Amino acid sequence: MMETQFFTCKEVKDGLYAAIVKDGQGALGNAGFVDLGDEILVFDTFMLPQAALALREAAEELTGKKVKYVVNSHYHGDHTNGNIMFKDTVIISTTETRHKIQESFRNQDVSAMKAGLSSYFAQLEDRIAGELNGQMRQALQNDLSDKRLYAESLDLIEEVLPTVIFDEKLVIQGSERTVELHHFGGGHTGSDLFMYIPEDQVLYAGDLVLVNNHAWMGHGNPHEWLGILERMAPFSVSDLIPGHGPVGSHTNIQSMQEYVGDLIRFVSEMKVKGTSKEELLGMPVLEKYSKLESPHVYEWNINFLYDYLG
Numbered sequence: 001m002m003e004t005q006f007f008t009c010k011e012v013k014d015g016l017y018a019a020i021v022k023d024g025q026g027a028l029g030n031a032g033f034v035d036l037g038d039e040i041l042v043f044d045t046f047m048l049p050q051a052a053l054a055l056r057e058a059a060e061e062l063t064g065k066k067v068k069y070v071v072n073s074h075y076h077g078d079h080t081n082g083n084i085m086f087k088d089t090v091i092i093s094t095t096e097t098r099h100k101i102q103e104s105f106r107n108q109d110v111s112a113m114k115a116g117l118s119s120y121f122a123q124l125e126d127r128i129a130g131e132l133n134g135q136m137r138q139a140l141q142n143d144l145s146d147k148r149l150y151a152e153s154l155d156l157i158e159e160v161l162p163t164v165i166f167d168e169k170l171v172i173q174g175s176e177r178t179v180e181l182h183h184f185g186g187g188h189t190g191s192d193l194f195m196y197i198p199e200d201q202v203l204y205a206g207d208l209v210l211v212n213n214h215a216w217m218g219h220g221n222p223h224e225w226l227g228i229l230e231r232m233a234p235f236s237v238s239d240l241i242p243g244h245g246p247v248g249s250h251t252n253i254q255s256m257q258e259y260v261g262d263l264i265r266f267v268s269e270m271k272v273k274g275t276s277k278e279e280l281l282g283m284p285v286l287e288k289y290s291k292l293e294s295p296h297v298y299e300w301n302i303n304f305l306y307d308y309l310g
């Protein structure tokens with residue numbers, strides 16, 4: 001175990017590490033790294049460059065080796081903004097993820113983004129002040145704190161694109177360990193890869209599988225997501241490093257399937273009954289999921305699914 005300001009490093013198996021983020025510190029999405037024998041592979045790079053630098057330092061200190069490869073699981077900034085600290089390495093993603101990262105920087109106007117964020121912060125502060133549910137208030141406070149740190153770091157973030165791209169499967173053969181990158185299409189976004197280490201039965205899931213957290217659906221395709229999880233289920237997994245939440249296991253793949261399926265079913269049924277979106281947003285979180293972290297994401301999902309399900 002190693003603690004930094006942004007994350008806790010946990011060695012899940014010999015040479016395989018999870019970097020689990022701390023709430024409200026701006027790193028936002030989990031990362032990890034793998035000792036390949038002669039060099040290190042880093043999986044995802046956090047939202048803040050400062051957190052990515054701490055990740056690189058932790059990885060090099062704990063293994064005594066240098067980072068050679070970086071993998072981006074999908075295009076979201078909380079998994080790719082830290083690429084700037086790994087410019088000298090080989091950055092790997094799917095073709096579609098590279099394209100999406102490029103697209104997100106193409107029209108980037110930092111002053112417009114800062115203005116957008118400050119009006120978001122003002123709304124969020126009002127909501128926090130009036131929020132009676134303690135769990136929701138805490139989640140909104142963490143969101144505010146994470147995004148404020150992001151806004152302060154915007155000038156440090158630059159486009160650093162993957163240089164090795166693939167579409168279905170890529171295998172990296174280290175001197176002591178082999179890792180597999182699998183791409184079964186897009187679910188959480190238009191393209192989501194996961195990393196599997198067969199000898200150790202460890203899976204780095206990115207945002208395809210979260211543990212104890214609501215999972216954002218609005219940039220992807222929930223039905224395709226279910227299909228990807230179906231194809232992930234046969235993998236033997238003893239430890240699963242999720243994109244958000246603590247280290248889990250194989251059972252979290254099934255929990256994720258249930259979550260996506262249950263929300264689709266719930267919103268469809270409510271629409272058939274003629275429930276309006278506003279009524280739906282006024283209802284409490286489905287009982288089965290009422291204890292999950294980041295309940296504000298549940299609201300975003302209801303909002304998204306209501307329109308998506310036509």
Ligand SMILES: [Zn+2]
Pocket residue numbers: 074076188207243
């Ligand atoms: Zn994501």
